[in-house]
Structure formats: structure tokens, C-alpha cells
């Protein structure tokens with residue numbers, strides 16, 4: 001075994017051990033649940049655009065995107081566009097390193113606010129010509145048809161769900177878009193962490209404990225054996241908005 005392989009194996013073992021550490025999991029969730037951190041995911045930007053993600057998940061997405069080498073990333077939920085710019089910039093880096101040269105990032109949002117659209121379209125990464133934005137509900141039948149048509153020429157597809165976080169909506173998104181994901185790629189369901197938060201954590205939202213992306217992902221997995229939950233991602237991250245949300249397509 002060479003030194004690279006030795007390090008890789010040691011890391012896998014360390015992550016597996018960490019995943020069994022109930023106290024580490026409890027402390028991580030306690031930190032995420034701390035009332036003072038409610039807006040924590042709003043604190044960051046990617047290349048100047050606000051991104052509503054935890055830094056840990058941003059690094060996790062870099063690892064997945066480098067490993068999978070997708071030629072199309074579909075994301076529901078654009079908001080300020082930081083995540084679209086992130087994924088497109090990572091695909092630019094993959095291309096620079098000899099990966100897919102023809103790639104796209106497709107973002108869908110029910111409400112692309114004018115000032116966000118303007119700033120996204122003015123961004124140098126957008127100007128490289130690989131980002132498309134569609135406005136409308138991600139579960140609207142016309143939108144689903146448009147996305148499938150857009151995806152048809154691509155060979156290695158990754159799907160990221162980060163829009164409306166109710167069970168019903170996310171389950172509909174999974175039904176619509178998870179079939180597009182290529183084998184060995186991922187459908188990442190963000191904000192599954194809602195299930196682990198206090199029951200009263202989202203008083204002004206339609207989602208909460210028992211009605212959120214984690215319940216939807218669980219229900220989808222139960223009838224879709226072509227998908228498994230990549231638990232190594234949870235064990236590695238501990239701090240993430242997507243526990244049990246990294247769904248890997250295996251068949």
C-alpha cells in the first residue's frame with residue numbers, strides 16, 4: 001500500500017469511528033440548534049454572492065463535484081445566487097483540471113428577484129456562459145418537462161434540492177428530478193437538519209419536525225432501492241444542514 005492509499009484508508013477509518021461518537025454528534029447538533037445561530041447559514045458569500053449554506057457543506061460539495069465530475073448540476077432554490085456561482089465555479093475548476101469541458105448549471109426558483117438576477121447575470125462566472133436560470137415552481141409540470149428536456153443531452157447529472165422545505169414539496173421534487181441523476185452521482189437534499197431542530201424552531205414556516213426534507217428523503221428512499229443514503233458524509237461532516245441528505249444513486 002503506498003503512502004497516499006495508507007492516508008486514505010486511515011481517514012476512512014477515522015471518519016467511521018467519528019460517526020459512532022454519539023457525544024460528538026450530540027455536541028454538533030447542540031451547536032447547530034443554538035438559538036443564537038438561527039441565521040448562521042446567511043453569513044457567507046461565494047465569490048461575492050451571498051450563499052445560504054454552512055461552510056462545511058460547501059467543502060463537502062467541492063469534494064462531491066470533484067469526485068463525480070458532473071456535466072450538469074440542477075439546483076432548485078437560487079435565492080441570491082451564491083450557490084449557483086459556487087457550483088459553476090467548481091465545474092470551471094474541474095474543466096481546468098482536464099474534466100468535462102461542456103458543462104451547465106441549471107437553477108430554478110419560483111421568484112428570481114430582479115436585483116438578484118441582475119447581480120448574478122453580471123457576475124464573471126455567469127458571463128462564462130454555463131449558467132441557466134428558470135423561473136417558476138420546481139414542481140410545476142411544465143417546469144419539470146422543461147428541466148427534463150434541458151437535461152437530455154447530458155451524461156453525468158447531479159441534482160441539489162434547496163427550495164421549499166416541506167415534505168410534500170421535496171417529495172415531489174425527488175419524484176420529478178431524482179430519476180435524472182446518473183449512477184454514482186448524488187441527489188443532495190438540503191435542510192434535512194430541520195428534523196433535528198426544536199419543534200418550535202420555525203414558527204413562521206410551513207415546515208418543521210415531521211414535515212421537512214429529511215422525512216421526504218426517508219420516504220423516497222423507502223421505495224427507491226436505486227438510492228442509498230451516504231452515511232459517510234454525515235460521519236465526516238457532523239456539522240451540516242443535510243444530515244441523511246446525501247443520497248447516492250447506486251443503480
Ligand SMILES: C[S@@+](CC[C@H](N)C(=O)[O-])C[C@H]1O[C@@H](n2cnc3c(N)ncnc32)[C@H](O)[C@@H]1O
Nearest residue numbers: 051052077078079083109110137138162163164
Ligand atoms: C434556501 S433558499 C436557496 C438558497 C440557495 N440554494 C443558496 O444556497 O444560496 C430557497 C429558495 O427557494 C425558492 N423557492 C421556494 N419555493 C419554491 C418552489 N416551489 N420552486 C422553486 N423555488 C422555490 C425561494 O424563492 C428561495 O429563493
